[in-house]
Amino acid sequence: MSDTTQHKGPRLNRRQSIQLGAASAAAGLVAARPGRLAHAEDPPTGPSTAPWMMPLTVPVPKQTVASLSPEPSHYPVAGEAGRDPHQTWTGAAPQKLYTIRVKEALHSFHPQLPTQTIWGYDGTFPGPCIVARYNEPCLVRFYNEINPYAVGYGSPEISVHLHNLHCASESDGFAGDYWSSVRYGPGLTRAGQFKDHLFMNHYAGFSTDPAGIGDTREALGTLWFHDHRLDFTEQNVYRGMAGLYLMFDELDSGNEKDPNPLALKLPSGVGQYDIPLVFADFLFDKSGYVYYNPLIDNKGHLGNKVTVNGKIQPYFKVQRRKYRFRLLDASVARFYEFYLMNGTTSQNFTYIANDGNLLPAPLTMNAVRLAPAERADIVIDFSKYPHGTRLYLVNRLLMKDGRGPEGLSSRGEQLLRFDVDTDPMEQDVSQVPARLRDLPPINLNDVVRTRRWEFDKDNAIWTVNKKIFDPEKAAAVVKRNTAEIWELRGNGSWHHPVHIHMEEVRILSRNGVPPPPHEQGRKDVIVLKPDERVKVFIRFRDFTGKYLLHCHNLTHEDHAMMARWDVVA
Known part of the structure; x- marks a missing residue:
């Protein structure tokens, strides 16, 4: 692993580092958790916890x-990690400025479990929720306040990725751009106390649009940020580094009373009727502490309890009206299939967005499956239920290891209870129109090349095209403002949720067959099922620099199932 530090000594090649990384991480656990040593053993059985003991924690917008x-400046300022210059600097900092401090803090997952240490954005899990608008740039200054010499699992160096904003590479959170106050990765030139991320919030295609706006059909709504530190993404995300970034525009305006005739008027008010739901599972030992053992296997780290917005089995009181829920799978490896249950009967809901991208038209569904990093926006109309009704969001998907889903449970696990509590204080004027957001066209005449990416396991190491990740070498070089077809291949009996940074893609086919309706829009996570071949159409617009393609089963990613691709002018 290429790394810049003051310490000298023998250097391992990357394959040796990956093979030995689990052992070194486990050694750190001894210091981090006295009396609870991490041995190569079966996962522990966690303590029982009573359900519905606390309300859902509802994210509220972060303040500027x-x-x-x-x-802030075009170039790194005093105290800042040595990044590349901002590509889209306009001569002054944006009017919207944020600070987020990555730090250690105490967190309670459940009243019957001990309070324990996390690493979180602003010291919370989930982290803060930034609410942004298209064509209103913002700058986020991330301070790294984790002890740079911290022991235990995880790495005190960080690299923040905003998944999946169309943004310049120096603000994308490249895996090799990690930093702390004393150490920095191969993509940077110095350590620092903080690092500025400039998010112009442009629509894709702005650089070739005479109006400088871009294609409004390229908008995303539900995004999230998480750590992407080389070799330690799984461990840092597992320690709590995940936050939310929601985007609005004229169409999806975030105002159900918007007088603009173009506005969709979806249920609105972040934290009121527009509610993010962040799902993440954790492995608890018999004492009730979060447990991490890299020696169990490298298939994918699964927990024995699922949290919703950082709590185990919370309840949420709702009014008899429509709500928009933004479901995010922030687990490091677990897939989910969610059902809304009223007693033993599954209920329909309205599916409006996949991976943050509004569909052309809403779909009526009774289940939604998510892989790690996938998002789904759904609307539930609680006006159909009488006062006192209790509905449950249930995960019925069976998964015993990181290989992937294995089928459905007849009953499943209740994760969140909705209590239909009161009538709305005023008339519900929100709606779900028959048309949402049109899709940009796919012009295959623009395609200049077809590439193949194979996701496989090679001698117990996860690889892309038979190679392990090298942060200093591009596996592909593409020309800015061109288009290609990428064929993603999953070899063997594994599921791989493949994430492509910076650009949304369109799925052309799965094993030669058109994708199902909910996948016919734009996406940034493409699930490869065992021995599956998926063709996608992708453009490379506006920015140059280094980006990533990787499996979002973060165990696989950290065991080198990742590739760098560069955009050149």
Whole structure:
């Protein structure tokens, strides 16, 4: 692993580092958790916890700050990690400025479990929720306040990725761009106390649009940010590094009372009737502490309890009206299949967005499956249920290891209870129109090349095209403002949720067959089932620099199932 530090000594090649990484991480666990040593053993059985003991924690919008000191600049400023210059700097910092402090803090997953240490954005899990608008740039200054010499699992160096904003590479959170106050990765030139991420919030295609706006059909709504530190993404995300970033525009305006005739008027008010739901599973030992053992296997780390917005089996009181829920699978390896249950009967809901992309038209569904990093926006109309009704969001998907889903349970596990509590204080004027957001066209005449990416296991190491990830070498070089077809191949009996940074793709086929309706829109996570071949159409617009393609089973990613691809002018 290429890394810049003051310490000298023998250097391992990357394959040796990966093979030995699990052992070194486990050694750190001894220091982090005295009395609870991590041995190569079966996962522990966690303690029982009573359901519905606390309300759902509802994210609220993060507030801006008036100024930053030192003032942001095109180039790194004093105290900042040595990033590349901002590609889209306009001569002054954006008006919207944020600070997020990545730090250690105490967190309670459940009243019957001990309070324990996490690493979180602003010290919370989930982290803060930034609410942004298209064509309103913002700058986020991330401070790394984790002890740079911290022991235990995870790495005190960080690299924040905003999944999946169309943004410049220096703000994308490349795996090799990690940093702390004393150490930095091969993509940077120095360590730092903080790093500025500039998010222009442009629609894709803005650089070739005479109006400088881009294609409004390229908008996303539900995004999230998480750590992407080389070799330690799984462990840092597992320690709590996940936050939310929601985007709005004229169409999806975030105002159900919007007088603009173009506005969709979907259920609105982040934290009121527009509710993010972040699902993440954790492995608890018999004492009730979160447990991590890299020696169990490298298939995919699964927990024995699922949290919703950081709590185990919370309840949420709802009014008899429509709500928009933004479901995010923030687990490191677990897939889910969610059902809305009223007693033993599954209920229909309205599916409106996949991976943050509004569909052309809503779909009526009674289940939604998510792989790690996938998102789904759904609308539930609680006006159909009388006061006192209790509905449950249930995961019925069976999964015993990181190989992938194995089928459905007849009953499943109740994760969240909805209590139909009161009538709305005013008339519900929100709606779900018959048309949502049109799709941009797929012009195959623009395709300049077809590439193949094979996701496989090679001598117990996860690979892409038979190679392990090298942060300093591009596996592909593409020309800016061109288009290609990428064929993603999953070899063997594994599921791989493949994430492509910076650009949304369109699925052309799965094993030669058109995708199902909910996958016919734009996506940034493409699930490869065992021995499956998926063809996607992808463009490379506006920015140059280094980006990533990887499996979002984070165990696989950290065991080198990742590739760098560069965009050149």
